[in-house]
Amino acid sequence: MGDDSTIDRIDTGKKRQTVSRLGRILFGLGIALQASEDFRDMEDNVEYADSADVPFPELAAPLGSGTALLGGLGIAAWKLPKVATGAVVAFLAVVTPTMHDFWNKEDASGERLAFFGNLAMFGAAVAFLREAYR
Secondary structure (H helix, E strand, O other): OOOHHHHHHHHHHHHHHHHHHHHHHHHHHHHHHHHHHHHHOHHHHHHHHHHOOOOOHHHHHHHHHHHHHHHHHHHHHOOOHHHHHHHHHHHHHHHHHHHOOHHHOOOOHHHHHHHHHHHHHHHHHHHHHHHHOO
């Protein structure tokens, strides 16, 4: 039979898995819900992308939002985790400096806040990508 320390390690491992799973669900749903909001007002998102000189904004805006939506749902469900987390990492890596380039704006408080929020999400996505490759 195992000793108490073995049981404690097993319990601790299960708790970590539960916390990690909860984190993935919350993060994935947060990304997916944010992306779904983009579809509610895609016309404004296309205009915003156009104002940032994104090429083919009529295609890029819905493609980016769709990538984030499917990636977020994949992370939340932990289905195809390498693809899902890779999609979110790629989305945030492109969108963050392109759309929230506060250093190029005069009144940049909103863009700065969006940039730092995306930066935090990018860090979480990279951590989940690492987990997907374990």
